[in-house]
Amino acid sequence: MLELKNIYKNYNPGSVNELCLFEGFHLKIEDGEFVSVVGSNGSGKTSMLNIICGSIDADKGQILVNGEDITGKKDFLRQRRIGRVYQDPSKGTCPGMTILENMSIADHKGKVFGLGRGVKKHRMEAYREMLRPLGLGLEDKMYTKVGALSGGQRQALALLMSTMTPIEFLILDEHTAALDPKTAEIIMELTDQIVREKKVTTIMVTHNLRYAVEYGNRLIMMHEGNAILDKRGEEKKQIHTEEIMRIFNEISVECGN
Numbered sequence: 001m002l003e004l005k006n007i008y009k010n011y012n013p014g015s016v017n018e019l020c021l022f023e024g025f026h027l028k029i030e031d032g033e034f035v036s037v038v039g040s041n042g043s044g045k046t047s048m049l050n051i052i053c054g055s056i057d058a059d060k061g062q063i064l065v066n067g068e069d070i071t072g073k074k075d076f077l078r079q080r081r082i083g084r085v086y087q088d089p090s091k092g093t094c095p096g097m098t099i100l101e102n103m104s105i106a107d108h109k110g111k112v113f114g115l116g117r118g119v120k121k122h123r124m125e126a127y128r129e130m131l132r133p134l135g136l137g138l139e140d141k142m143y144t145k146v147g148a149l150s151g152g153q154r155q156a157l158a159l160l161m162s163t164m165t166p167i168e169f170l171i172l173d174e175h176t177a178a179l180d181p182k183t184a185e186i187i188m189e190l191t192d193q194i195v196r197e198k199k200v201t202t203i204m205v206t207h208n209l210r211y212a213v214e215y216g217n218r219l220i221m222m223h224e225g226n227a228i229l230d231k232r233g234e235e236k237k238q239i240h241t242e243e244i245m246r247i248f249n250e251i252s253v254e255c256g257n
Contacts, residue, residue, distance in 0.1 A: 002029040002052070002169060002201065007061035009047060021047055021225045022058070033232070034195050034202045036212035038244065039222030040251065045205045048222070049171050054078045065168065080109070083162030085155070087174040092158035095147030099138060099157065102146055103127045106161035130160060134190065152183035156190060163194055170195065172204040176211070188215060209244045223251055
């Protein structure tokens with residue numbers, strides 16, 4: 001279980017641009033939940049992910065994982081338990097290295113590196129078996145540099161690499177936003193498949209309201225650092241895209257947009 005308790009976060013404190021984003025924010029995510037998070041720009045979605053992953057520090061509050069306080073842990077230590085896929089397909093992989101080299105690095109996540117070879121060719125067939133179900137032909141491009149792949153291929157590879165080793169949480173930060181519609185559909189189907197097979201607790205931030213409604217078993221809408229909508233299970237199944245859009249429009253009118 002992941003729990004954010006009494007989180008406070010100020011940006012640019014003491015300046016004319018000071019912004020108090022989180023003020024006593026609470027959120028609890030149960031094991032096995034697939035949570036879709038929506039909200040307008042500046043609502044706190046990505047800041048919440050960054051606080052969870054340790055990319056930025058909260059000014060006050062606690063981050064608990066199964067009761068363990070990880071608030072003071074560095075981001076690289078948290079990454080042993082967390083997989084993250086970013087909006088930009090160029091992140092999450094090393095463009096100057098081959099698919100084989102990238103997967104070898106991901107295969108060693110959280111492990112101690114010795115002085116032996118980083119790339120273990122005897123694992124190549126296992127990597128091919130992981131890539132084959134993607135249906136993108138990557139299993140035949142093991143020596144191709146990742147920078148030469150399409151955005152969709154890189155994002156599929158990044159998603160696979162983020163879950164190659166046992167993790168407790170998968171963080172998806174608008175991971176389909178930079179893709180064309182057809183490729184985005186492929187990545188979402190792959191995402192759903194991986195989450196179901198690995199039963200990994202997942203938080204997905206997205207601007208695609210249809211994806212938020214169709215995927216996952218819980219939906220949260222953020223606004224000004226608060227969760228103004230939180231539906232799960234059967235309640236979540238009853239929500240339609242039109243209803244989410246209506247709430248978005250109401251918020252937009254209230255904010256003068």
